[in-house]
Amino acid sequence: MTDQLKDDIRAAYTALMESKELTPRWGQRQMIAEIANALSRIPGPGQAPSNEPAVCVIEAGTGTGKTIAYAVSAIPMAQALGKRLVVATATIALQEQFINKDLPDIRHHSGLAFTFALAKGRRRYVCLSKLDRQLMEGQGESGMLALYPDEMNTPASAEAVPVYNAMIDAMGRGQWDGDRDNWPDTIADEVWWGVTTDHAQCTGRRCPNISQCSFFKARDQLQNADIIVTNHDLALSDLALGGGAILPDPDDCIYVFDEGHHLPDKTLSHFASFCRLHTTVSWLQDCKKAFGQAAPILAPLDNLERLLANLPADVDELVMSLQAVEQQVAVLFEDIDPEGSRDDPQVRFDHGVVPEELRVLSLSLAERFDKFAGVLGRMEKVLEDALEDDFSGLDRSDLETWHINLGGMLGRAEGALALWRAYAEGGEPSEPPVARWITMVTSGGQYAFDLRCSPVLASDILTDNLWSRAAGVIITSATITALNSFERFILHSGAPRDSRFKQVISPFDYGNAVFAVPAMDCDPGDAQAHTDAIIEQLPRLLDINEGSLVLFSSRRQMQDVYAGVTGVLGDRILMQGDYSKQEILRRHRDEIDSGFGSVIFGLASFAEGVDLPGDYCRHVVIAKIPFAVPDSPLEAALAEWMEAQGKNPFMEISVPDAALRLVQASGRLLRTETDSGRVTLLDRRIKTRRYGQAILESLPPFRRELG
Known part of the structure; x- marks a missing residue:
């Protein structure tokens, strides 16, 4: 890495901080240095390959400002090396935030000059050929076969045809670009499925509609962009197809996997068969x-x-x-x-x-x-x-x-x-x-x-398709380590051991929050007694006038507790399954904004990726240490393999996994630097079992109240 490049990165970061009137964060500086040093292992033109992988795995606590850190370091590095930067987020929502808000903001304030484009899979775009044929079907002339008629309900013509006609009209007037996410109304999956396609059904350049094809228009924009923004699923789909099918060749790419702790599981889902x-x-x-x-x-x-x-x-x-x-x-x-x-x-x-x-x-x-x-x-x-x-x-x-x-x-x-x-x-x-x-x-x-x-570990798959092929890879998330170690991530992902690994501490003041374990005369080993104890304690623990989140590992226990406390907590509870996740969050925020209290009962999907800052969440209650479901085929197969090697799968797999999930669940509390509140764990095993102390020490440094 040249002195000029170092100066460019420093200048971009300084300009961004000054223009936005932000205070430089030590964690951001650490991330910038780690990423730049990792990417400096990528050989420039005419240089011999490095013996060390250009891979960087960074756990950056909530509030670090990861996006700014990896952008101001990776963008200049990629441009200097003649590589394309592919930023993959865990969800389409995060992807659109990055491209519509974060990147324009960074470009405006940092002085960096770069172009960017959004990459989505074919399934997010309408297929004009299939749309034409669906409209012909109303006249009995389609001839189209549904790809999965046994797994996707066929919509009634009265429901689908008006939507299809509206699509044609909107595209003809230039009011819609064929992207499902830009359609003004919700489209039922079965309606959308009939007018979209995948790579197997797409006729590509032989299609008469290719000049108007929304997918190919969007893909053309990728050709010259410095940064391509996508999601994990599309990045992995491209790698599964050999690379270069939708995104550039991996050899020419530096990948950033934000929320990268999802990468191993996402990989397994792409390489499983059914x-x-x-x-x-x-x-x-x-x-x-x-x-x-x-x-x-x-x-x-x-x-x-x-x-x-x-x-x-x-x-x-x-x-x-x-x-x-x-x-x-x-x-x-x-x-x-x-x-x-x-x-x-x-x-x-x-x-x-x-x-x-x-x-x-x-x-x-x-x-x-x-x-x-x-x-x-x-x-x-x-x-x-x-x-x-x-x-x-x-x-x-x-x-x-x-x-x-x-x-x-x-x-x-x-x-x-x-x-x-x-x-x-x-x-x-x-x-x-x-x-x-x-x-x-x-x-x-x-x-x-x-x-x-399904493979049980993604290590070999990612080694063959990502680590050994990409010019460089950056993995970052607020939760990657388990029990303060990267070993779990290395086991599941196969990340090279000579990668650069770094933990960056959150700037939040965890002294503003309490981690409490109240006295209980039972533990989750006795499921019914534990459920009864939660029903007895929860009304006393919760303030019905504030925002709270109660997290369960079992749907049955969640429903039983709901039935047991609903007479006391009344209509304050919003339970997962009664509404969509987004509708529950909307109703919860509306109640808090109106000056009332609200309690969300949720499962694992509410334990990460949910952002309820300030008064929206002053108390997180966790029913029990979130050990994986014991009869999961993948978990059971991995445990079996560990036992065959003479290892203890509970201590080497179950405990680290549970510790990671507990950190994620606890992370729902403090979302900004001024937040405060309580995390309550209704599981005394964290005090009484020998593994409990290790899990406790892996949590953020909350003030503790251990009854």
Whole structure:
């Protein structure tokens, strides 16, 4: 890093602080230095590669001002190195705040010159081809096949068609850009699903609407932008497709993952596989009917007549194989009463090892789906060529419709293929482990079986797709460490051990808040006694005239406590599940603004990412230490792996995970430098168990009242 570059970063930070009349923060200075030093490991033009990874993992406490810190350091560094900066947030809401507020503000006040653009996936944009066809469907002429008709309800024409007509009109008048998030009203998912697409169904440059395509217009803006703002899901989707599909090549990118503690879990969701037996059979039968409809239309194309003629038999073989699997799976559930639990019954395979009979069937299905996907791929290629041939002799509308249909079929077939390959490979334990499990669910009044497979750790996936490929990576969040260590994040993410790791302390005065553990004569080990104790204590703990947040780890306990205290706390309680999360927060703020008190009862989704500053939240009550659900297949598979290595999974996984979640939950209290209040934990295990002291010491330095 040159002296000039150091001066540019210092000047940008100083200008920003002075222009906005802000006081420089020590934590921001620490972040800026760590990021700059990490990115200086990226070789410039003509330089040899560094032996150290340009990876920086920073836990920056609430109020540090992370956005300013990583922007004023990473932007000049990326420009100097000739790299693109990709900033990925955890949610679309944070992404839009960053691009609409934070970046313009930083550019205006810092003196830095840069351009930026927003990147969203295809699913956030309308597909004009599908919109046209949906409107034609009202005249009985669409020919479109729903990609997931068994998993997404088809909207009534009376509901959907007026929305589709309004979309066409708004785009024609230039009043809408095709972005779902910019539509003035709420669009029901099933209505939107019918007019959007994914990469499998998109015809790309062969589409007649490409010059007006909202997605491609937005993607064109990415070509020359210094900064691309996106979310974790799109960044991971791009990496899963090999990189460079939507975003620039990873080699040319410096990634910033804000709220980066979500990265491992988000990665697992992108690389997991899934197949619901009953609905897959229904989908294949729909495909067979579609091939019959396509035959007279597409048969004139070279090679398609033979392929189409053989497909019905291929589908019949797939259906028979899936039905054989269904019979085999049913045997696994013979001794399980589906009515005996509130949760859907599950069978998890120890160490991810699939029984031999099921593995043999899976191998056969993998081979059949591989053949089926190969035929669909060849057919799609024939249609692609025909779309470029003005003299193919076929109606272009028919070609486009069936190209979209085949693309959707191919995408779903490849998804099923991934699952059956994963089960076929489940003959012995792997390192790191892979979890395989089956869930019995109720679907359409009958039982169905979901087969799932997922890596338990994202370490190998991120090593192959991110750490080893990106020019540089910055991970930052208010909660990354567990028990004051980065070991948990390294285990789950595979972040290189010679990355730069740094904890930056929050500037908040935690002396303004109390962490209390009241005396109780029971602990959560006795679930009913613990629930009864919470019902007895909560009315005395809460001030019904102020804003409070009560967090539960169990929906059943939340509902039981609600039933037990509602007579005392009256209509002050807003419980998760009664309204959407955003509606609960809106109602809560309205009550506080009107001078009344309000209490939110929430689960894990209210324990992070919820911002209730000042009077909106003066008291956070946590029902118990938030240990993970013990029967989670991923948690169980990871614990099993740890035990096989002679380790204690409770101390090495459960306790660090719970400590991290408790820090996140406690973090709902102090949201600004002037906030104050109380955090109350109704779980005496933090005082009585040997792991409790370690968890207690990982919490922010609140004043303590331990009864």
